[in-house]
Amino acid sequence: MKGNITLLTILFILCFSCRNSSTKETEFVFPEADSIPQSEAEKLSPEAIEDISRNISSPVEIANLLQMLEVPFSSQYLASSIDANKENTTFDKALKLGILGADLGYLNMYEKTGSSLDLLSSIRKLAEDIRVGQFFDFEMIKRLSQNRSSLDSLLYISIDSYEQIDSYLRTNGRGQLSALMIIGVWIEGQYLATQVVDKYPDKILSDRIGEQKIILNDLLLLITPFCNNSPEFSSLCKDLYAMKDNYRDIRIIYTQGEPVASEKEGGLVITQTETSIVEMSEAQLKGLIEITSEIRNRLILND
Amino acid sequence: MKRFLTIISLLLYTGFILTGQSSDPFVSKCVMNTGNEAKYLKDFRIQLGKAAEQNDLRYKANMSLWKNTKYRFTMCSAEDSKGQLILSIKDDANKVILSSYDKKTGKTYPFVDFVCNKSGIYKLNYDFTDGQQGSGVGVVSMVK
Numbered sequence: 001m002k003g004n005i006t007l008l009t010i011l012f013i014l015c016f017s018c019r020n021s022s023t024k025e026t027e028f029v030f031p032e033a034d035s036i037p038q039s040e041a042e043k044l045s046p047e048a049i050e051d052i053s054r055n056i057s058s059p060v061e062i063a064n065l066l067q068m069l070e071v072p073f074s075s076q077y078l079a080s081s082i083d084a085n086k087e088n089t090t091f092d093k094a095l096k097l098g099i100l101g102a103d104l105g106y107l108n109m110y111e112k113t114g115s116s117l118d119l120l121s122s123i124r125k126l127a128e129d130i131r132v133g134q135f136f137d138f139e140m141i142k143r144l145s146q147n148r149s150s151l152d153s154l155l156y157i158s159i160d161s162y163e164q165i166d167s168y169l170r171t172n173g174r175g176q177l178s179a180l181m182i183i184g185v186w187i188e189g190q191y192l193a194t195q196v197v198d199k200y201p202d203k204i205l206s207d208r209i210g211e212q213k214i215i216l217n218d219l220l221l222l223i224t225p226f227c228n229n230s231p232e233f234s235s236l237c238k239d240l241y242a243m244k245d246n247y248r249d250i251r252i253i254y255t256q257g258e259p260v261a262s263e264k265e266g267g268l269v270i271t272q273t274e275t276s277i278v279e280m281s282e283a284q285l286k287g288l289i290e291i292t293s294e295i296r297n298r299l300i301l302n303d
Numbered sequence: 304m305k306r307f308l309t310i311i312s313l314l315l316y317t318g319f320i321l322t323g324q325s326s327d328p329f330v331s332k333c334v335m336n337t338g339n340e341a342k343y344l345k346d347f348r349i350q351l352g353k354a355a356e357q358n359d360l361r362y363k364a365n366m367s368l369w370k371n372t373k374y375r376f377t378m379c380s381a382e383d384s385k386g387q388l389i390l391s392i393k394d395d396a397n398k399v400i401l402s403s404y405d406k407k408t409g410k411t412y413p414f415v416d417f418v419c420n421k422s423g424i425y426k427l428n429y430d431f432t433d434g435q436q437g438s439g440v441g442v443v444s445m446v447k
């Protein structure tokens with residue numbers, strides 16, 4: 001009898017642990033501390049910094065999602081108040097170079113390339129002012145913008161130019177400007193997504209906004225070494241930490257599964273069955289919309 | 304004569320638009336071969352010597368991939384490469400999500416479409432088959 005009970009117990013434990021492993025859920029959480037210790041951020045290797053800069057969700061991906069959701073284009077979301085001639089500090093120039101880069105991605109994806117010429121002039125001015133104009137092939141981008149059939153080339157040249165600028169700044173001791181540019185790109189992409197979801201509520205889009213929690217921690221790692229550089233940096237760090245507070249109780253849960261493979265047209269197709277699920281209330285989303293708008297609109301003011 | 308010159312200029316201009324990008328022409332060519340419906344996102348330029356021993360794929364990079372997006376990973380190897388460029392992707396728990404190289408059959412896929420349902424940061428690992436020397440580019444695009 002005792003032997004039967006032991007066997008039953010073992011079987012029960014085995015069944016339970018098997019079932020548990022197939023439906024196991026994990027969750028993304030911010031590191032415990034409220035702020036990232038400066039020493040930890042400073043320890044980041046150049047490779048880790050490069051990875052972080054590559055990880056930032058491309059504004060092109062946000063714009064692609066908006067197109068997929070059939071959201072119409074609107075120039076109202078653009079940072080058209082930025083006047084490149086009125087930017088005085090390298091801080092503002094780098095940050096706004098990022099913001100306008102995100103706008104360029106949005107315009108390109110919607111093929112509103114006729115409207116991008118003014119934007120390109122501003123980008124050119126800002127890039128030249130921080131001595132990275134050589135990496136931006138303005139004439140080529142302008143030509144591709146006028147040729148509606150070459151969207152992929154346009155995306156390639158535009159994104160590649162920004163990546164070259166980023167890489168050059170990082171490897172030439174101007175990592176603070178690279179961080180600002182990347183943060184500018186991210187904030188503008190976040191602004192675009194939150195403005196659209198406010199007008200056209202959609203679960204897929206609100207999930208994408210909630211999932212930016214994954215990226216925000218990396219952005220904080222990137223900016224933290226420079227938080228005491230100047231009052232402008234301190235203020236930006238404060239803004240990003242305030243945004244982190246808004247993300248704190250938003251949960252990202254992962255369910256497990258095995259990928260499914262098939263072949264198509266000579267290539268391999270992998271469909272992931274693992275999923276990420278965002279748990280975010282209406283009020284939490286509203287909070288993100290408000291704080292993003294407040295920060296972004298303040299950043300694009302011409303002092 | 305004038306008409307002839309105009310045609311030549313137009314042809315040169317069109318050629319310039321299609322292929323004359325200021326960035327690496329090899330990368331441009333690979334980008335242009337990702338398919339009509341693909342929209343460029345990123346590229347990884349890889350140059351590796353012959354591996355001393357064959358363990359993990361050697362070129363490593365991280366990239367965020369987002370739920371509800373179909374990504375296309377295209378691999379292009381330079382002509383003088385000894386092996387074919389291959390890719391393996393692992394998630395944050397180090398679990399292999401996909402590989403463009405089937406070890407059992409030795410088949411190498413030139414592109415892999417990945418229907419992403421879990422947002423997160425993934426590890427992209429590139430190498431050349433059998434740890435051979437080579438140079439190539441891995442292009443990441445979005446497809447419908």
